[in-house]
Amino acid sequence: MVRVMTIDDYDEVYSLWMSIHGFGIRSIDDSREGVERFLKRNPTTSAVDVEDGKIVGAILCGHDGRRACFYHVCVSEKYRMHGIGKKMVEFCVSKLKEEHINKVCLNAFVTNVIGNKFWQKMGWSMRSDMNYYDFVLNEDNLTIFNE
Structure with a gap:
């Protein structure tokens, strides 16, 4: 069953993240405080799927x-x-449409073969007409990858 994510889900979601090989976690953004800040700004658009409790x-x-x-x-x-992935994507897209958002993007690591196949199967387009740039504002916000 797909439903809106709340901060009460954090411990279980974090455990899920940590169980996935190759998953990248940011030390600050993905902390409880970081996710709580994100969910307060976006209270209805994140999702979790619950199966077998x-x-x-x-x-x-x-x-x-x-x-x-x-x-x-x-x-x-x-x-x-x-x-499950498809249901969650459809849930989030529906929530975004309710808020009159017309476009959604994501980043997938090149090495994430399973994820990239999923997005291609879902009909998402990989952009080749632009470059992605970022600028680090807080060097303490490290990305750590699960092995």
Whole structure:
């Protein structure tokens, strides 16, 4: 069952993130405080999927009033290939449409073969007409990858 993510889900979602091989976690943004700040700004657009009484999928989804972005889209390896990712994406897209958001983007690591196949199968377009840039404002916000 897909539902809106709340801060009360944090411990289970964090455990899910930590269970996925190759998953990148940011030391500040993905802390309880960072996720709580994100969810306060975007209270209705993030999702979790609950199966057998536990969270098995999650999407952080937020927008700036113009464009939305998905972060940390994941499904527990045990529950993959059951349509959970698709249901969560559809849930978040529906919530974004309710808020009159017309576009959503995401970043997928090149090495994330499973994730990239998922987005291609879902009909998402990989942009080749632009470059992605970022500028680090807080060097303490490190990305750590699960092995």
